[in-house]
Amino acid sequence: MAAIQSLSSQCFYSSSLLHSSPAKISVKFTISCCSFAPSPVTVVNGNVEKRLPDRNEIRLGLPSKGRMASDTLDLLRDCQLSVKQVNPRQYVAQIPQLPNLEVWFQRPKDVVRKLVSGDLDLGIVGLDTVTEYGQGNEDLMLVHDALEFGDCRLSLAIPKYGIFENINSLKELAQMPQWTPERPLRVATGFTYMAPKFMMENGLQHVTFSTADGALEAAPAMGIADAIVDLVSSGTTLRENNLKEIEGGIILESQAVLVASRKSLVQREGVLHITHEMLERLEAHLRAMGQFTVTANMRGSSAEEVAERILSQTSLSGLQGPTISPVFCKHDGRVQADYYAIVICVPKKALYKSVQQLRAIGGSGVLVSPLTYIFEEETPRWRQLLSKLGL
């Protein structure tokens, strides 16, 4: 059994982790203040009714602040789903393209809590937040699991110095003789669900947890903790605080996701339809983001001959082979195709190589343009969602 104590709290704040199996971890907090006798308090975040709250509008929750907020709005704008917010302190907004949808700006963790309570139908937040605050709730469904922003990982980190100098893996950390029931490994984290679950699943036996709202990287140097579990993206904060990640210590790789309430998808009219449209646009946009359209002119005797030359080059095969159109000119009163215009999509990373290959086979006048959308015949994630819903 592990204990969680707030590192900086006026109120004494104690908790015990009660778990019979790793999948069922519940954290029970008792709040006791000064001379008052401890009394159990029930605090809920949102609706407590078991049935779906009665309303006609469909609600999408977006981060109201923090590092996810502007990237979320930028992504929606790039999908032609701009959010019209009159001023930043107004917490409700609209997406004119999606009538009957209300956008509600909330703290990321509250987006997840309100999806669970049925007060929101859809949300965009980090996977770390969904996992931490969703706590395995089966009503939460990942509609799009890779929105390609907000990348980070939840990781265990330990000091580079002292008794940890030669410890480089979770296994080595677990085997250190220092950790006993009397002197457990002290871990500071804001992730009070995922961190204990991970430690338990990985067989770390003598561990206690403390929690704080930020600047966790200071805890080891302050002597408050031996290790921390926190989000890492560039790794700068860890480095600057003389901490290191260890092999096997990544708890979760995270990025922004589109998440929905299963109940809403199945029971609330219009949610499935809006989810489909959002998913189509997101997938088509994200697919397009990695590609350029390249057009070029190519001399040749026929479209087939030009196609053969293009397909002989590995970087030029395009999504479904090249599009080749004859460019007609009039010579001595006769209309004939002297050269061909070709259109291909190439991965952004392979652009220069593709241009070189085009030139090598006689391409000229190469134009490169960004792509807005690539719509496939079917959205793969939509199929998966329907099958998970049993539809």
Ligand SMILES: Nc1ncnc2c1ncn2[C@@H]1O[C@H](COP(=O)(O)OP(=O)(O)OP(=O)(O)O)[C@@H](O)[C@H]1O
């Ligand atoms: N380096 C990072 N550190 C923290 N979060 C990151 C990082 N990189 C990406 N993220 C993503 O951003 C989200 C956190 O954003 P932010 O810190 O602004 O909000 P918050 O932690 O919920 O709010 P607050 O810190 O005010 O409680 C994370 O849940 C994660 O998905």
Ligand SMILES: O=P(O)(O)OC[C@H]1O[C@H](OP(=O)(O)OP(=O)(O)O)[C@H](O)[C@@H]1O
């Ligand atoms: O690997 P890095 O790029 O250095 O990013 C990681 C840091 O960023 C976050 O802190 P945040 O900026 O949200 O401040 P906080 O302490 O208030 O959470 C996170 O909690 C880490 O401390």
Ligand SMILES: [Mg+2]
């Ligand atoms: Mg933060």
